[in-house]
Amino acid sequence: MSTARALQNDFQQATGVNVSDQKIRNRLQEGGLRAQHPLVGTVLTARHRGARLAFAIEHQNWQVHHWCPVLFTDESRFTLSTCDRCERVWRSRGEHYAACNIIQHDRFGGGSVMVWEGISMEECTDLYRRDNGTLTAIRHRDEILGPIIRPYTGAVGPGFLLVHDNAQPHVARVCRQFLEDEGINNIEWPHTRLT
Template identity: 65%
Template sequence: MRARRPQVGVVLTAQHRAGRLAFAREHQDWQILTGALLFTDESRFTLSTCDRVWRRRGERSAACNILQHDRFGGGSVMVWGGISLGGRTALHVLARGSLAAIRYRDEILRPLVRPYAGAVGPGFLLMQDNARPHVAGVCQQFLQEEGIDAMDWPARSPDLNPIEHIWDIMSRSIHQRHVAPQTVQELADALVQVWEEILRRPSATSSGACPGVVGRSYRHVEAKHTTEPHFDLF
């Protein structure tokens, strides 16, 4: 036997497990995996995790290979995005501060989700988890007024959301860069660039990152702050 790092997972109670099992059984033969279903989520990326560089022998002390570490924290960027079999939203970079319900409604639901739902038309379904800003009264009221249906989602189930694969791809892509981002702005720029690249590959309409990720999962910023609507349906 050898020492191994344990797999990291969320804390699940018996109630959580029962809810996840019920969800899986209910959707095991689901046929709605089309562009009408938008999977969304937020994710935080930190500068401190960009700790690998590609260099030649003797270049250890080169400026481009030195990760400047702030003892009080290197900074982080929170982003929001949505994917479906038919397209994706823009990657929205959340400026400093926490994501409260009003902010979620005004920066994400109104300028990004609403126009996407309008482009899809009847049958649009929003997937969001049960984070407090998502299920707050003001957000639920907004969705109801706009006629946007939200999917019932089991608690403590981030692993059921296929967008988690996208976050993982983005994280690994950032880490593999020859020069890691040194500032929060550089990290935000890099995340937007990677988001655009992985979801605009030629294979994305068949077995690429977005459709392939959605299918596999259910068989098992702008750099500057902006709320301008942007989405692709392909």
């Protein structure tokens, strides 16, 4: 990431020539670049980078047939409210309560819904919708692993591998024990929740 001012300083240090930061901006625009807000990301620690490198090295020679029995799973939360407080309006001073500047929303937030699904190269599981409550290890075992993953494992047959992220309920002892008791193998996913 670099700003026009930082590029100006770098250019001056490298060449000894002083050019304005506006000239730098003009040249960047001529080159098709536009100033944008940087994306915000989490910092990966040495442990995270090491885990990702080890995963890549371990699986670098896998062929398509190795990935066929692998089921990748994840869940996402969707807010049911029309207002998630991320929208912005442009207004003049004193127009705070003008009707055009008010977004209506459910007084109690409207709630949210969590959905879960698994995909592989050739199949996908049914979309599972959890309407209420938080995901606990017991719920994950009783609502996902038992009724969805266990039958899917049987349908795929030998070589089945489960991949899920390292969310606390997924890696809790009760879920690890369930997978072990059922003979369900999983790939250690290097993704680590950083928040």
